[in-house]
Amino acid sequence: MTSTLPFNIFVVEDNEWYGQLLVHHLSRNPSHRVQRFTTARSCLDQLGEQPDFITLDYSLPDAKGEQVLRQIRERLPSTEVIVISGQEDIGTAVSLLQQGAYDYLVKDENTLDRLWSVVGKVDQQVRLRRENQQLRQQVGAHCARGQAILGEHPSVQLVRTLIAKAARTAITVSVSGDTGTGKELVAKAIHFQSDRAGSPFVAVNMAAIPRELVESELFGHEKGAFTGAVARRVGRLEEANGGTLFLDEIADLDLSLQAKLLRVLQEREVTRVGGNRAVPFDVRLIVATHRDLLAEVQAGRFREDLYYRLLGLPIVLPPLRQRGHDILLLAETFVRDFCAHNKLPVRQLTAEACTRLLNHPFPGNVRELKAVVELATVLADGEQIQAADLPLRPGRAPEGPGSQRSLRDQTTAIVQSCLDEMGGDVLAVAARLRIGKSTIYRMIQQQELHLT
């Protein structure tokens, strides 16, 4: 997928001859749309056109480079600005770079070549960003229709209700649940159902970033802020401006950064590492963890003030094994989608395969179920997916009271939970669980099951 939109460039230069030279040079690429302005005011008045790139003459008749740069950065934080100056002045260059200029060029015989290579880089970044945006919109359309989170279990219905409520405001949301229960999916659903859907959804996993890089990842850094900071980098908070920031595995954030995050969230401004300018931001925060955050607070590993700042609207995702017949509903949907994507004839799970799925503890939750049934679809020979096709490994035993139960007890519990959910409709339960209705009637007669 490539973006066909033009790359919009503003050239702000009062010198007639040099301005025309820049316009001519930058217009050599047919996808560039170049406009020229001779004053700061005329450029600022047209920022509504959202240029992708601006070349800014440092000395304009009505303003200095710093002032214009500040106003552009405030209004269009993702537009890159390159300052072009008649004289080399290291102090000015450093100050402009710290204020967020992409580069600082001195007018000499190399300027046009350097400009050409910088514009090429920015052009590529912008196109990648647009592609991402298009992909996001596709995912978003799916999430926004409320179809992403499958399940009929009351606990999942409650999750969908809370998502819809959260989407109406910008409240912080804290999602908890074991690995693979759908925490990121919930975060995306909230974002794409909210009025921030057209803005970025940025996900950061605290456990996946080396400790020493977390601060710069979140808050960004200026060029030269530390060894290896070869270019300015906008942090994830700024990247999510106007949209949603999803901080996964928040409990893994170390204590010193917890203090910094709290301050940034309270002040609603972020200063890049090595920078001296606070940039305001507007993001909805969604945090997730598979740990008990309150227990982390009690153990002194998580700041209590940050805990209360982040709690917001809590959404709890139950483990898959506690969602009754949703296991089958999800399995059937994953098989159907997988067959459709891979142009395979539709495959059905046999009754034995369903029973095997219902009795598996699924320590990896929905992610594990999806992987298992997709692989089984590939392994199955005919149109049916047999129990033996399911690559289920004896997993970690489910935690809690169920862990010591026999297979029979677990089956009874699943059938009972379906009966309760479906208002005692034996035929519907038999169809859903693919077991004979007489088996259910016999279990009722033997008082293993109860109709409420």
Ligand SMILES: Nc1ncnc2c1ncn2[C@@H]1O[C@H](COP(=O)(O)OP(=O)(O)OP(=O)(O)O)[C@@H](O)[C@H]1O
């Ligand atoms: N209720 C659901 N309906 C449909 N798909 C689901 C559901 N829950 C989870 N999934 C799918 O399961 C996979 C894992 O979900 P997700 O990544 O959101 O889990 P997670 O809790 O964030 O995992 P982790 O804690 O390991 O990061 C994804 O492919 C997701 O689309």
